[in-house]
Amino acid sequence: MRKLGFFGLTIPEAYGGLGLTMEEEVLVVFELGWASPAFRSLIGTNNGIGSLGLILDGTEEQKRRYLPRMASGELIASFALTEPEAGSDAASLRCSAVRDGDDYVLNGTKRFITNAPHAGLFTVFARTRGEGAAGISAFLVDAGSAGLSLGKPDRKMGQRGAHTCDVILDHCRAPASALLGGVEGLGFKTAMRTLDRGRLHIAAMCVGAAQRLIHEALTYALERRQFGQPIANFQLVQAMLADSRAESYAARCMVIDAARRRDSGANVSTEASCSKLFASEMVGRVADRAVQIFGGAGYMADYPVERFYRDVRLYRLYEGTSQIQQLVIARNLIREATA
Numbered sequence: 001m002r003k004l005g006f007f008g009l010t011i012p013e014a015y016g017g018l019g020l021t022m023e024e025e026v027l028v029v030f031e032l033g034w035a036s037p038a039f040r041s042l043i044g045t046n047n048g049i050g051s052l053g054l055i056l057d058g059t060e061e062q063k064r065r066y067l068p069r070m071a072s073g074e075l076i077a078s079f080a081l082t083e084p085e086a087g088s089d090a091a092s093l094r095c096s097a098v099r100d101g102d103d104y105v106l107n108g109t110k111r112f113i114t115n116a117p118h119a120g121l122f123t124v125f126a127r128t129r130g131e132g133a134a135g136i137s138a139f140l141v142d143a144g145s146a147g148l149s150l151g152k153p154d155r156k157m158g159q160r161g162a163h164t165c166d167v168i169l170d171h172c173r174a175p176a177s178a179l180l181g182g183v184e185g186l187g188f189k190t191a192m193r194t195l196d197r198g199r200l201h202i203a204a205m206c207v208g209a210a211q212r213l214i215h216e217a218l219t220y221a222l223e224r225r226q227f228g229q230p231i232a233n234f235q236l237v238q239a240m241l242a243d244s245r246a247e248s249y250a251a252r253c254m255v256i257d258a259a260r261r262r263d264s265g266a267n268v269s270t271e272a273s274c275s276k277l278f279a280s281e282m283v284g285r286v287a288d289r290a291v292q293i294f295g296g297a298g299y300m301a302d303y304p305v306e307r308f309y310r311d312v313r314l315y316r317l318y319e320g321t322s323q324i325q326q327l328v329i330a331r332n333l334i335r336e337a338t339a
């Protein structure tokens, strides 16, 4: 995948990536979702939340320093926003960054950080001044920095091929040049704009995983015989396959439409949240039906549906829970109506 340029799918060509449009990116992500939701994380963060803050708000010097090595796969990037006490309420994060001479000194713990065990660079969100969103800044912190250490590997229900752990910052020194964009107080908006794209990427993953689950369930239903015939002949089984096909098609259309809108320069905060909400809930239902069609065999680790069932549960949780997507959609609706 490294040789084929997968680590730099969305990094601009000027920095050594393939510079795919969002529409092109989601087409690739459909395939990654089909193949392995967990393995996707290794390249997914370089093409999404790991690099996007830098692409959106980094200085030219910061981009030139890191993006070419990310695009080649030499440098794995990671996005460190979540904390033990700051999940859905990201603006309440407590990690602090205090200016000390030519450096910032960072203190705090970041939780569930995807790719942390492999990362060479973390985009760390920390509080430089005051309460709330306006007090948050983003820093590009090298993994080898003194004072940065990793917690024990997280033991997860699924997505075990995606490695996550705590990132602990204990008087970790980062040079002033590590401040993303060179300006304090922009970090929260960088995180939100990054997640707008990241959520669309996750929605595309859900579509790919759903298509794989339907393929597995259909293949099994055509082979498995009960009452003297393939179970695919039974209308109750057909109804499950048909609902899954219809719902995954709807999600696919949403994701492609939102991606095209983003490529045309539109703000897709609402469309990204709609896509992630619908697609992640959809793939949960599709995985559940796939296990049902397999019957007892679907509960066994012998078939991929058991792993997919566990893997796709995460999509309703990370990069914003379903409830956070509902909140974003409703807030945007009300803002538009009252503007």
Ligand code: COS
Residues within 6 Å of the ligand: 081, 082, 087, 088, 089, 090, 091, 133, 188, 189, 192, 193, 195, 196, 269, 318, 319, 320, 321, 324, 327, 328
């Ligand atoms: N793009 C640009 N700016 C945005 C934005 C977006 N999508 N969303 C919010 N902002 C801006 C707002 O305009 C506001 O700026 P001003 O004060 O200048 O108007 C600022 O950011 C704060 O926004 P808001 O008041 O809406 O922040 P809240 O604390 O109410 O929280 C939610 C917003 C809940 C949407 C946010 O905390 C969130 O997304 N939480 C989930 C976090 C998440 O996804 N975690 C997963 C981590 S990665 S696996």
